Amino acid sequence: MADPSSYRPKPGQIPDSPGVYKFRDEHRRVIYVGKAKSLRQRLASYFQDLAGLHPRTRTMVTTAASVEWTVVSTEVEALQLEYSWIKEFDPRFNVKYRDDKSYPYLAVTMNEQFPRVQVMRGQKKKGVRYFGPYGHAWAIRDTVDLLLRVFPVRTCSAGVFKNAARTGRPCLLGYIGKCSAPCVERVSPEEHRELAEEFCDFMAGRTGTYIRRLERRMTDAAEEMEYERAARLRDDIEALKKAMEKSAVVLADATDADLIALAEDELEAAVQIFHVRGGRVRGQRGWVTDKVEAVTTGDLVEHALQQLYGEETGDSVPKEVLVPALPEPVEPVQEWLAERRGSNVSLRIPQRGDKKALMETVQRNAHQALGLHKTKRASDLTTRSRALEEIAEALDLDSAPLRIECYDISHLQGDDVVASMVVFEDGLQRKGEYRRFQIKGFEGQDDVRSMHEVITRRFRRYLAEKEKTGEWADGENGLTEEDGRPKRFAYPPQLVVVDGGQPQVAAAQRALDELGIDDIAVCGLAKRLEEVWVPGEDDPVVLPRTSEGLYLLQRVRDEAHRFAITYQRTKRARRFRASPLDDVPGLGETRKQALIKHFGSVKKLRSATIDQICEVPGIGRKTAESIAVALAQAAPAAPAVNTATGEIMEDEEFATEEYATDAESETTAGSAGEPVSAGSSDERRGQER
Numbered sequence: 001m002a003d004p005s006s007y008r009p010k011p012g013q014i015p016d017s018p019g020v021y022k023f024r025d026e027h028r029r030v031i032y033v034g035k036a037k038s039l040r041q042r043l044a045s046y047f048q049d050l051a052g053l054h055p056r057t058r059t060m061v062t063t064a065a066s067v068e069w070t071v072v073s074t075e076v077e078a079l080q081l082e083y084s085w086i087k088e089f090d091p092r093f094n095v096k097y098r099d100d101k102s103y104p105y106l107a108v109t110m111n112e113q114f115p116r117v118q119v120m121r122g123q124k125k126k127g128v129r130y131f132g133p134y135g136h137a138w139a140i141r142d143t144v145d146l147l148l149r150v151f152p153v154r155t156c157s158a159g160v161f162k163n164a165a166r167t168g169r170p171c172l173l174g175y176i177g178k179c180s181a182p183c184v185e186r187v188s189p190e191e192h193r194e195l196a197e198e199f200c201d202f203m204a205g206r207t208g209t210y211i212r213r214l215e216r217r218m219t220d221a222a223e224e225m226e227y228e229r230a231a232r233l234r235d236d237i238e239a240l241k242k243a244m245e246k247s248a249v250v251l252a253d254a255t256d257a258d259l260i261a262l263a264e265d266e267l268e269a270a271v272q273i274f275h276v277r278g279g280r281v282r283g284q285r286g287w288v289t290d291k292v293e294a295v296t297t298g299d300l301v302e303h304a305l306q307q308l309y310g311e312e313t314g315d316s317v318p319k320e321v322l323v324p325a326l327p328e329p330v331e332p333v334q335e336w337l338a339e340r341r342g343s344n345v346s347l348r349i350p351q352r353g354d355k356k357a358l359m360e361t362v363q364r365n366a367h368q369a370l371g372l373h374k375t376k377r378a379s380d381l382t383t384r385s386r387a388l389e390e391i392a393e394a395l396d397l398d399s400a401p402l403r404i405e406c407y408d409i410s411h412l413q414g415d416d417v418v419a420s421m422v423v424f425e426d427g428l429q430r431k432g433e434y435r436r437f438q439i440k441g442f443e444g445q446d447d448v449r450s451m452h453e454v455i456t457r458r459f460r461r462y463l464a465e466k467e468k469t470g471e472w473a474d475g476e477n478g479l480t481e482e483d484g485r486p487k488r489f490a491y492p493p494q495l496v497v498v499d500g501g502q503p504q505v506a507a508a509q510r511a512l513d514e515l516g517i518d519d520i521a522v523c524g525l526a527k528r529l530e531e532v533w534v535p536g537e538d539d540p541v542v543l544p545r546t547s548e549g550l551y552l553l554q555r556v557r558d559e560a561h562r563f564a565i566t567y568q569r570t571k572r573a574r575r576f577r578a579s580p581l582d583d584v585p586g587l588g589e590t591r592k593q594a595l596i597k598h599f600g601s602v603k604k605l606r607s608a609t610i611d612q613i614c615e616v617p618g619i620g621r622k623t624a625e626s627i628a629v630a631l632a633q634a635a636p637a638a639p640a641v642n643t644a645t646g647e648i649m650e651d652e653e654f655a656t657e658e659y660a661t662d663a664e665s666e667t668t669a670g671s672a673g674e675p676v677s678a679g680s681s682d683e684r685r686g687q688e689r
Contacts, residue, residue, distance in 0.1 A: 384427030390549030
């Protein structure tokens with residue numbers, strides 16, 4: 001590990017101007033490339049106290065052995081040079097988007113005498129018009145098959161074309177009217193090129209004008225009683241419309257835009273791009289990348305723009321690029337895009353309307369792509385086995401931890417403090433064994449103390465189950481209920497993971513020590529997920545960035561956090577929906593629903609007499625008296641106010657449906673937690689923990 005001070009340049013040597021810099025390792029390999037508006041300020045930020053650096057940045061500067069820079073005139077030049085160097089040196093610490101596959105394009109070889117329509121993959125060639133990318137090659141062939149009826153452009157290979165020219169006989173497509181057969185001189189090179197240009201215009205989105213022209217020609221042919229020609233034009237129009245139906249209209253006609261959305265976690269990011277031309281989605285693509293440097297969402301967007309348009313010019317760069325976050329600063333990136341296109345490019349975040357709705361669709365695709373990527377990695381048996389072996393090796397365990405339990409604490413500014421326990425066996429979720437806890441030992445916010453309480457309660461129950469059933473005496477039967485289901489806390493894990501650093505790990509280990517349990521390993525994941533803490537160690541265990549073990553620990557930790565915050569929100573929502581009827585002894589949910597349905601609101605129920613309450617089916621006089629007393633003792637809620645008009649709104653406008661909709665499908669967590677089903681993923685965190 002190198003000491004950054006050993007190669008730190010003197011402040012006076014670094015120019016205070018825009019430029020691009022390279023960090024090299026001891027073997028002179030470029031490991032990081034960056035750009036800066038001020039090289040002096042940016043490079044100085046790398047040579048501060050290592051403890052103040054982001055973990056990824058700290059790893060980079062300690063791996064490097066030298067730094068060098070190149071001064072440029074403008075930030076746009078810096079952006080261009082940064083892209084060129086990243087492409088040339090492939091630095092290990094730079095974010096690099098890579099296609100998860102080679103996407104096929106519909107290509108028209110306008111650089112040939114007789115342009116050819118074909119499917120192309122890989123690097124783009126000069127003089128070839130590209131449309132797409134498409135998700136599958138068969139989608140291109142289906143579209144081309146429909147369009148060849150109207151635009152009979154050559155699709156054959158050079159060998160087939162030469163053979164037809166030599167024999168004077170066209171291929172099958174020439175006989176059935178789906179090729180104009182330039183090989184046997186049915187059309188001149190100029191006429192064939194005009195067909196190819198019309199084909200390109202149609203694919204570029206200029207569809208309305210061409211269809212209207214065909215419709216006029218069809219009408220004229222019918223008026224001139226040339227019915228066969230009119231029928232053919234009619235069929236051509238239907239073929240074009242059918243081809244257009246394959247890509248739905250999503251934006252206003254003639255809108256050319258690319259929409260870029262991101263889904264990210266602490267270690268990885270997925271990007272999805274929709275290419276909209278002429279208001280229709282003409283292509284879609286996506287990548288997944290490791291976040292090997294400290295980057296914001298804006299930085300990821302900038303890297304995606306470089307990847308997308310670094311080799312593009314002209315119309316390949318659309319007039320409008322919609323993104324979830326703007327790079328900082330945005331002006332150089334926007335100017336660079338304008339240079340690539342040759343005219344102004346709008347780079348912005350959609351705020352409303354159809355474009356915002358389409359961006360939400362792209363965002364969902366990005367989340368699904370990231371989830372699918374994670375699922376693929378998790379579902380592979382070999383990958384899971386390697387992950388468990390890496391964890392065992394990193395934590396110095398005797399064997400792979402086949403059962404892992406992870407714990408997380410969640411609260412909202414110290415209120416509704418809860419905890420979660422999730423279980424992974426053989427690297428896969430066991431949702432039926434998830435548990436949740438309410439923190440009962442104290443009031444307020446103390447994650448360390450909460451973690452100690454949860455671990456104590458969970459393993460105290462484990463010891464009680466073990467003592468009651470005789471785990472070793474009765475074998476497996478001692479660990480199951482009469483119906484064959486596992487007892488709630490009968491199985492011990494080989495590894496306990498806690499969400500947190502040294503304090504949380506120490507609390508969990510102390511709880512196990514107090515219970516006399518010494519055969520369960522403990523570790524913790526720090527907030528940024530690069531560091532794995534073990535009890536009694538001053539330094540964390542740092543797993544490699546490509547480690548499947550680190551990836552599995554991240555999934556475990558994320559699932560525990562999701563489960564904890566879902567329960568915390570549910571608990572808070574129930575508290576907000578509390579009603580005076582909750583204090584009536586013996587009054588269950590069914591009769592609460594009947595009361596609200598009969599009277600319409602709590603206000604009307606409060607003003608009802610005991611005899612009127614007795615009219616509700618299932619409500620006896622004694623229960624009615626209890627209801628009346630409870631409502632009389634409860635202070636009426638403050639009136640609701642319409643904030644737009646200042647009008648005080650009556651309770652009738654808020655006739656509650658809580659008893660009709662809040663039938664609990666999950667069991668309330670008791671002192672040791674209860675089994676529940678997994679809820680939805682958390683979409684906002686706010687100040688929640």
